Amino acid sequence: MNKRQTAVQMDKNLNRREFIKTTAATTAGVATIASGITLTTYANVASENPVTNEKRWGMLIDTNKLTETDIDDMIDACQEEQGWGSEILSTGDQKSGWIKKIKVKDTATDRISNLALMCQHCEEPPCVDVCPTNASMKREDGIVLVDKHLCIGCRYCMMACPYDARSFVHEELTDQREHMPRGKGTVESCTMCVHKVDKGEQPACVEAVDSDAVIFGDLYDSNSKINQTLKKIQSAQIRADLNLNTAVRYSGI
Amino acid sequence: MNRWLMVLFSLMTTTVFAHTDSDSHANLGDRATELKEAGESKNIHPDLTEIRIMHPDFMMHKRDKTLRQGVRTKRNSLKACVNCHSSTDKNDEYIPINQQGQFCSTCHQKVGTSLDCFSCHRSTPKEDL
Numbered sequence A: 001m002n003k004r005q006t007a008v009q010m011d012k013n014l015n016r017r018e019f020i021k022t023t024a025a026t027t028a029g030v031a032t033i034a035s036g037i038t039l040t041t042y043a044n045v046a047s048e049n050p051v052t053n054e055k056r057w058g059m060l061i062d063t064n065k066l067t068e069t070d071i072d073d074m075i076d077a078c079q080e081e082q083g084w085g086s087e088i089l090s091t092g093d094q095k096s097g098w099i100k101k102i103k104v105k106d107t108a109t110d111r112i113s114n115l116a117l118m119c120q121h122c123e124e125p126p127c128v129d130v131c132p133t134n135a136s137m138k139r140e141d142g143i144v145l146v147d148k149h150l151c152i153g154c155r156y157c158m159m160a161c162p163y164d165a166r167s168f169v170h171e172e173l174t175d176q177r178e179h180m181p182r183g184k185g186t187v188e189s190c191t192m193c194v195h196k197v198d199k200g201e202q203p204a205c206v207e208a209v210d211s212d213a214v215i216f217g218d219l220y221d222s223n224s225k226i227n228q229t230l231k232k233i234q235s236a237q238i239r240a241d242l243n244l245n246t247a248v249r250y251s252g253i
Numbered sequence B: 001m002n003r004w005l006m007v008l009f010s011l012m013t014t015t016v017f018a019h020t021d022s023d024s025h026a027n028l029g030d031r032a033t034e035l036k037e038a039g040e041s042k043n044i045h046p047d048l049t050e051i052r053i054m055h056p057d058f059m060m061h062k063r064d065k066t067l068r069q070g071v072r073t074k075r076n077s078l079k080a081c082v083n084c085h086s087s088t089d090k091n092d093e094y095i096p097i098n099q100q101g102q103f104c105s106t107c108h109q110k111v112g113t114s115l116d117c118f119s120c121h122r123s124t125p126k127e128d129l
């Protein structure tokens, strides 16, 4: 992993964004809670305005703090929130997996870290590049989604994803979650709980972890905890060599 | 392409009108029936002809706004349609809205247009409604 390159790239982006941010008026209420860290609150109503690229949602996962039980809790929370995982006819690789527990071993030292791996919400997502129908898409605020209205189930995006983050639904489903349409013949993956984020809430898997091993927030907001933590500590992207500039970052690996 | 769409449209609308020439619908759904009886339906669908003909366009527009731009208002949201137009059976359980005899399928069957919303979308209101 090329950490230095990651850091430089991140910095460049933050600076550019900070510039844009200072020139744009902000409508959210901001409260200072501790030494420069601010808590941004949003009214819990649906916004009439489209999301913009003044924000970029991201996550920082601290693998030193994240226990294996935490990861299991994250997976359970995701299944419960989004309604995947109870497919009865799908077997083996056909099963959906939006978030997975991954063990990585440093071959030189035999040190093992456990990761929660989901869609990394790349700034340059390969799944979007390869999609023939424009179904695989990135929102202005950096969240990568599948527009199932347009998905033809070709699965190119599954091949293109370096993180194996996407699943294909192999069977007919009923009783989906109201906010999460899912159906046979389409591809799906972590939505960064976009339905919650749009309401000003945190993703379900982040809420499921008691410690601050997983931080969610706006990468561009210099007052956000995630931005400040990323400035202070060593963090990495998985497969940083691909230059995808992921929104999910890891520390302690 | 557009010409054929127009032909299809006019065919569809004439059949819809033939089907619902009085202002009634075979199965309006529980909540929608209540609202209609309370005289509220005009506040939701001011023009019945418009919603009958244009609902696919409204929903198409809304789906792009919601999914691609994060605009999650209730207006023209499929959830809101399902919430009002679903019926319950004698055990008080919701019947999927696309099942035979239910709100969506009665018209769609009549005019022979298939309905694919509910292979992905939830076809009943959320449990705790």
Ligand code: SF4
Pocket: A127, A130, A131, A132, A133, A134, A135, A136, A146, A147, A150, A151, A152, A153, A154, A155, A156, A157, A158, A186, A187
């Ligand atoms: S499976 Fe769907 S989202 Fe993926 S590349 Fe094909 S059409 Fe696009």
Ligand code: SF4
Pocket: A077, A078, A079, A081, A082, A098, A099, A118, A189, A190, A191, A192, A193, A203, A204, A205, A206
């Ligand atoms: S952000 Fe939401 S969809 Fe993504 S892994 Fe976490 S719980 Fe699942």
